[in-house]
Amino acid sequence: MTTAPLAEVTASNSTLRGFLHGLPGVDRVGADARAAMLGTRSIKTTSKRQAIDLALRMVDLTTLEGADTPGKVKAMCAKAVHPDPTDPSVPSVAAVCVYPDLVATAVQALGGSGVKVASVATAFPSGRSSLEVKVADTAFAVADGASEIDMVIDRGAFLAGDYLKVFEQIAAVKAACGSAHLKVILETGELSTYDNVRRASWLAMIAGADFIKTSTGKVSPAATLPVTLVMLEAVRDFLRTAGRKVGVKPAGGIRTTKDAIKYLVLVNETAGPDWLDPDWFRLGASSLVNDLLMQRQKMATGRYAGPDYFTLD
Amino acid sequence: MSERVVVRKTYKLFIGGAFPRSESGRSYVVSSSKGKFLANASKASRKDAREAVAAARKAFPGWSSATAYNRGQILYRVAEMLEGRRSQFVTELVDADGVGVRRAGELVDAAVDRLVWYAGWSDKIGAIRGSANPVAGPYFNLSSTEPTGVVAVVAPEAGPLLGLVSVIAPVIVTGNTCVVVASERAPLPSITLAEVLATSDLPGGVVNILTGSAAEIAPWLAGHMDVNAIDLTGAEPELAVSCEQDAAENLKRVLRPASGKADWITDPGTGRMTAFLETKTVWHPIGI
Numbered sequence: 001m002t003t004a005p006l007a008e009v010t011a012s013n014s015t016l017r018g019f020l021h022g023l024p025g026v027d028r029v030g031a032d033a034r035a036a037m038l039g040t041r042s043i044k045t046t047s048k049r050q051a052i053d054l055a056l057r058m059v060d061l062t063t064l065e066g067a068d069t070p071g072k073v074k075a076m077c078a079k080a081v082h083p084d085p086t087d088p089s090v091p092s093v094a095a096v097c098v099y100p101d102l103v104a105t106a107v108q109a110l111g112g113s114g115v116k117v118a119s120v121a122t123a124f125p126s127g128r129s130s131l132e133v134k135v136a137d138t139a140f141a142v143a144d145g146a147s148e149i150d151m152v153i154d155r156g157a158f159l160a161g162d163y164l165k166v167f168e169q170i171a172a173v174k175a176a177c178g179s180a181h182l183k184v185i186l187e188t189g190e191l192s193t194y195d196n197v198r199r200a201s202w203l204a205m206i207a208g209a210d211f212i213k214t215s216t217g218k219v220s221p222a223a224t225l226p227v228t229l230v231m232l233e234a235v236r237d238f239l240r241t242a243g244r245k246v247g248v249k250p251a252g253g254i255r256t257t258k259d260a261i262k263y264l265v266l267v268n269e270t271a272g273p274d275w276l277d278p279d280w281f282r283l284g285a286s287s288l289v290n291d292l293l294m295q296r297q298k299m300a301t302g303r304y305a306g307p308d309y310f311t312l313d
Numbered sequence: 314m315s316e317r318v319v320v321r322k323t324y325k326l327f328i329g330g331a332f333p334r335s336e337s338g339r340s341y342v343v344s345s346s347k348g349k350f351l352a353n354a355s356k357a358s359r360k361d362a363r364e365a366v367a368a369a370r371k372a373f374p375g376w377s378s379a380t381a382y383n384r385g386q387i388l389y390r391v392a393e394m395l396e397g398r399r400s401q402f403v404t405e406l407v408d409a410d411g412v413g414v415r416r417a418g419e420l421v422d423a424a425v426d427r428l429v430w431y432a433g434w435s436d437k438i439g440a441i442r443g444s445a446n447p448v449a450g451p452y453f454n455l456s457s458t459e460p461t462g463v464v465a466v467v468a469p470e471a472g473p474l475l476g477l478v479s480v481i482a483p484v485i486v487t488g489n490t491c492v493v494v495a496s497e498r499a500p501l502p503s504i505t506l507a508e509v510l511a512t513s514d515l516p517g518g519v520v521n522i523l524t525g526s527a528a529e530i531a532p533w534l535a536g537h538m539d540v541n542a543i544d545l546t547g548a549e550p551e552l553a554v555s556c557e558q559d560a561a562e563n564l565k566r567v568l569r570p571a572s573g574k575a576d577w578i579t580d581p582g583t584g585r586m587t588a589f590l591e592t593k594t595v596w597h598p599i600g601i
Contacts, residue, residue: 302536303562304363304537304539306539307539308538
């Protein structure tokens with residue numbers, strides 16, 4: 001495959017379908033087994049210390065509740081800049097992720113700290129609205145200062161085989177993003193098969209995604225290791241085929257340091273060490289940060305830390 | 314017919330209401346007082362202790378907010394279940410301590426009675442530790458008891474059943490949850506007690522029992538920032554001192570080991586319950 005055919009596959013729904021269904025199938029058992037095998041790898045002491053700090057720098061600290069208030073978002077932004085106020089050596093997280101109406105609050109709270117503001121958009125989490133609404137939702141978040149947009153794909157259209165509709169929606173949202181980075185949420189928990197995950201990954205990347213993200217966090221199962229493995233393979237192959245590098249963001253259900261380190265191992269072994277950077281790999285999470293901080297403190301003090309000594313999220 | 318092969322047992326830990334193997338995969342041989350092989354027991358590591366603390370912390374909100382009546386009923390139930398396993402405990406005590414069957418039976422009966430005795434205290438401890446305080450102002454001033462939280466317990470080496478029950482019951486009856494390091498020499502009664510607890514109505518995680526070396530595990534529990542108190546009853550003097558120093562880091566309540574030979578038969582008094590209680594005082598305005 002070369003770059004030229006990729007431009008042609010979007011000519012019509014049938015060419016797009018032909019291309020996506022022509023992708024090699026995913027060996028489900030093999031993917032599960034490989035992810036499980038990589039998950040057993042033991043990471044000790046100095047490597048673990050580095051992994052914890054890297055994972056912290058990769059976190060998109062997220063709050064996506066109906067009950068979110070400006071106060072909660074400000075508190076979360078403070079935590080994003082200084083996850084552990086008692087220890088200045090703790091790095092800031094990569095970004096905060098909020099609903100569009102709270103973007104302005106987050107931008108103001110973060111100031112020049114370097115932590116980015118990501119916003120979900122396009123009728124999150126279901127994605128069930130008209131294209132006009134989705135584009136307007138995106139434009140609203142971008143106008144308020146969001147530097148990253150997390151959009152959801154239309155899973156209904158995708159599962160119905162209307163790939164061109166999904167493609168056009170992603171492209172339209174990408175255009176509305178302007179200079180903001182676009183993360184495309186595949187909601188893998190609703191795609192049923194790993195083959196669909198691979199197809200959705202390619203579809204999103206062809207349409208211009210800067211990142212592909214597993215889940216909204218509102219559907220179970222959210223991020224899993226095998227699904228992330230399939231997506232990492234897709235970005236690796238996409239770089240070889242189209243010459244463009246795309247990032248990956250698993251989100252939802254990553255709560256412990258052990259989980260986070262499993263993902264880092266998976267990235268290193270699948271896409272390669274080039275992706276081990278907050279520009280190319282993110283972890284969508286909220287409670288994960290406290291566990292990382294507790295593990296960090298355990299390594300520093302030699303005693304197990306307790307949640308009483310960290311902020312609530 | 315060939316001779317039957319005896320099953321060589323390897324017992325497991327009791328964490329969060331389940332019976333997992335030690336994360337470390339280690340086990341050690343448990344022998345009778347006469348040196349006969351009895352079984353293998355898991356040798357818990359610091360990571361098992363960490364898991365146990367997490368389980369105890371998770372169980373704390375539910376257990377501490379259960380009514381005193383409910384906690385008392387569950388302890389009665391534990392006593393009933395323990396009574397039902399009387400013969401098994403007698404055999405284990407005979408093996409572990411080399412005592413006679415009659416003496417072992419008395420010790421098991423004493424353990425059952427001890428549970429029933431503590432069960433009765435669940436709704437009465439507030440009456441002797443709480444108070445209505447006279448204050449110079451228009452207020453009702455009331456003090457009531459609250460459980461301390463997660464309590465680490467180093468169980469006594471002597472008294473593998475009665476001693477164990479006598480340190481666990483006073484901790485949990487008031488609403489605390491606990492992580493217990495069982496007697497290293499004679500862990501089998503603690504494992505059977507875990508089976509008793511798992512089949513009574515005690516919520517998982519309220520009592521977690523680790524078998525293995527107290528010298529290895531206790532310092533990790535003493536230093537753990539999410540443990541609120543530590544009972545050093547079974548700790549050797551040197552270990553008790555270092556654990557108390559570690560415990561100072563987050564101001565844990567500490568119950569020091571008693572001097573002299575422990576006597577588990579006599580009336581224990583309320584000291585073990587009140588050692589792991591906090592006092593909450595409420596000022597309630599009147600006449601407004």
